[in-house]
Amino acid sequence: MTPLHLPTAYLIAGILYLIMPLVVWLMLRKQHALSNTLWYLGGLSFGLSLILLGMRDKWPDALTYGFAVWLLVLGPLLRACALRHELQKPIHLTWMLILSVAFIALYTVFHAVLNDASLRFMWSSFGAAAAFAWLALSARALYKRDLSISAQWIFYFYFALAVLLCLRVVSVLFGWSQPTAMTTDLLSFVLITCAVVTSIIGNIGFLGVFIERMNSEALESAKVQARQEESARLSEQIAQLDRRRSVGEIAASLAHELSQPLTNIYLITDRIELSLQQIQDESLNKYFADLNRNTQKAGDILGRIRTFIQSKNTRSERVELSQVITDVSALIHDLAYNESVELQVSLPPQTLAVWADPVQLSQIFMNLLRNAIQATQGQASRQLQIRVWREGPMAHITLTDNGPGLPAEALSQVGTAFFTTKSDGLGVGLSISKSIAQQHGGSLSIGNSPSGGAVVELQLPVVD
Ligand code: ADP
Numbered sequence: 349m350t351p352l353h354l355p356t357a358y359l360i361a362g363i364l365y366l367i368m369p370l371v372v373w374l375m376l377r378k379q380h381a382l383s384n385t386l387w388y389l390g391g392l393s394f395g396l397s398l399i400l401l402g403m404r405d406k407w408p409d410a411l412t413y414g415f416a417v418w419l420l421v422l423g424p425l426l427r428a429c430a431l432r433h434e435l436q437k438p439i440h441l442t443w444m445l446i447l448s449v450a451f452i453a454l455y456t457v458f459h460a461v462l463n464d465a466s467l468r469f470m471w472s473s474f475g476a477a478a479a480f481a482w483l484a485l486s487a488r489a490l491y492k493r494d495l496s497i498s499a500q501w502i503f504y505f506y507f508a509l510a511v512l513l514c515l516r517v518v519s520v521l522f523g524w525s526q527p528t529a530m531t532t533d534l535l536s537f538v539l540i541t542c543a544v545v546t547s548i549i550g551n552i553g554f555l556g557v558f559i560e561r562m563n564s565e566a567l568e569s570a571k572v573q574a575r576q577e578e579s580a581r582l583s584e585q586i587a588q589l590d591r592r593r594s595v596g597e598i599a600a601s602l603a604h605e606l607s608q609p610l611t612n613i614y615l616i617t618d619r620i621e622l623s624l625q626q627i628q629d630e631s632l633n634k635y636f637a638d639l640n641r642n643t644q645k646a647g648d649i650l651g652r653i654r655t656f657i658q659s660k661n662t663r664s665e666r667v668e669l670s671q672v673i674t675d676v677s678a679l680i681h682d683l684a685y686n687e688s689v690e691l692q693v694s695l696p697p698q699t700l701a702v703w704a705d706p707v708q709l710s711q712i713f714m715n716l717l718r719n720a721i722q723a724t725q726g727q728a729s730r731q732l733q734i735r736v737w738r739e740g741p742m743a744h745i746t747l748t749d750n751g752p753g754l755p756a757e758a759l760s761q762v763g764t765a766f767f768t769t770k771s772d773g774l775g776v777g778l779s780i781s782k783s784i785a786q787q788h789g790g791s792l793s794i795g796n797s798p799s800g801g802a803v804v805e806l807q808l809p810v811v812d
Contacts, residue, residue: 354530357540358402364544365395365423368551376558386430386439387554391547394423398543401529413459417472418452424479424506427550431486431502434557435493451475469527470517477513480506490557494564498556505546505553512539590711590776609642616642664788666811667704669736669743670695676713677734680721689721689730696736700743702808708784712792715777716747716804722770723751723802738810742790745806753796762794781806 369391376384397419404412425448429439455475458468487502516535519525525533616639623635673693684691702709717732724730733748754762761767763782768775778794785792790808797803 354532354536354540355402355405357544358398358529361540361544361547362395362398362400362402364547365391365398368547369395372551372555375555379558383430383433386426386433390423390426390428390430391551392423393419393426397423404530413468414452414456417455417475418448420472421451421475421479422448424476424483428479428483428486430554431483431490431499435486435489466520466527469529470520473513473517473520477510477517480510480513484510487553494557494561496557496560498553498560501549501556502553505542505549509539509542509546512542590715590774590780606646609646612642613639613646663707664703664705666701667706667709669700669702669745672706672709673713673734673736673745676710676717679710680714680717684717684721684732687721687725687730689724689732691717691732691734693734694736696738698738700736700738701811702743702788702790703811704788704808708788712781712784712806713747715781716806719777720747720749720751720802720804724749725751727751741810742807743810745808746803747806748797748799748801748803750799750801753800753802754794759795763792 369388372391373384373388397416400407400412400416400419422445425444429441429444432439455468455471458464458471484503484507487499487506490496491499491503512535516525516539519535520527525531525535529536616635620635620639673695677691677693680691720732721730724732727750729750731750733746735744735746735748737744758767758769763778765779766775767779778792782792785806785808788808790806792804792806794802794804
């Protein structure tokens with residue numbers, strides 16, 4: 349009694365090769381369709397070949413020799429293609445099929461024409477060893493690229509199979525083994541055991557490649573999310589700091605802005621007092637209306653500043669560009685007036701509205717105006733021009749100044765975070781403005797105008 353009944357062992361290994369890839373295919377059927385199918389077909393082909401080899405005594409030669417050996421080589425080739433597909437490398441399926449058919453044609457010559465069992469056996473073992481080696485090397489490439497432990501295990505086992513098959517060729521060459529797949533020597537035993545274990549490790553490994561990838565993708569997306577949350581938090585903090593910086597400048601203008609309506613209120617109150625002394629004067633009503641209007645104006649100014657400083661949460665609404673530009677011009681008015689900067693605003697005749705957070709939009713204009721006012725320092729006549737128009741679905745707003753413009757070396761960096769040419773600059777205003785514009789579905793760019801000076805263009809989608 350032989351310690352190993354080889355036909356049974358072939359049958360068991362063959363059935364394993366049929367069942368395990370099917371399970372893996374079912375588990376992975378929703379993703380990576382081609383590589384999963386190729387891997388499954390490879391397993392099917394190899395499993396069938398083992399079953400046919402095990403049936404050599406019972407079934408016709410054409411099936412259990414020629415066809416079985418073709419499937420034996422085709423199986424690992426298809427699996428190598430599956431891994432190559434995962435590596436995003438060309439798989440050359442047609443060439444591979446042609447090669448396998450050429451291989452089996454020569455095998456048939458050795459078997460049916462020359463009837464040389466040694467040659468036939470060594471040729472088939474060599475072909476299978478080469479296919480396994482290619483499969484193992486593809487797995488190694490996958491391991492190297494993805495650092496996948498599962499792919500490394502696939503490499504070890506298929507490489508071991510290739511080595512064992514080569515050993516078998518050598519052993520037949522030196523006459524130590526019989527040139528038949530049914531020899532029940534130690535090498536056959538090791539080989540069939542290795543084939544069974546490889547079936548298990550190979551399929552689990554293939555599944556593992558995807559599981560490892562899914563895990564690392566999940567980890568990567570968690571990292572990206574954490575980075576996004578952190579940068580959103582930082583941007584909010586920077587935006588808040590930037591708003592506070594603007595407040596210093598606004599506060600300076602506040603004194604002047606408020607002084608005029610408050611002086612008016614004082615004068616009006618005086619007149620009321622006088623009028624009261626000459627009872628029944630109709631002009632009293634007019635004075636009270638003036639009083640109201642000026643008080644309202646002072647209140648408006650304070651309200652605008654309060655909203656600008658305090659707003660944390662974004663709140664999008666339909667915003668008329670002319671309104672927001674008028675508001676910001678009012679806030680910046682005193683600064684521009686003190687610095688003798690002339691501000692021209694040219695608005696389109698029709699209403700132009702965008703869907704935006706008014707505070708964030710004001711922040712963009714505040715940044716741009718402040719930069720432009722600073723840039724025109726030293727010019728004999730300091731001028732800023734705001735132009736607003738519509739082009740298709742976009743509203744265009746340009747702010748042009750007559751400062752020195754941007755030097756060539758600054759053009760490539762301007763607008764990136766922390767780029768500044770000012771000794772007291774933070775270099776965040778433009779990058780915040782850019783990201784606000786992008787969050788609103790628009791863009792912001794800065795360059796030089798043909799007349800010298802800088803021109804900043806803001807584009808935002810129009811809402812009708
Ligand atoms: P900061 O004003 O703190 O420097 P910004 O992001 O607002 O930060 O601006 C970055 C840089 O862009 C400025 O330091 C300046 O070099 C350049 N810049 C911005 N606006 C203008 C402009 N109107 N003219 C010339 N250079 C400008």
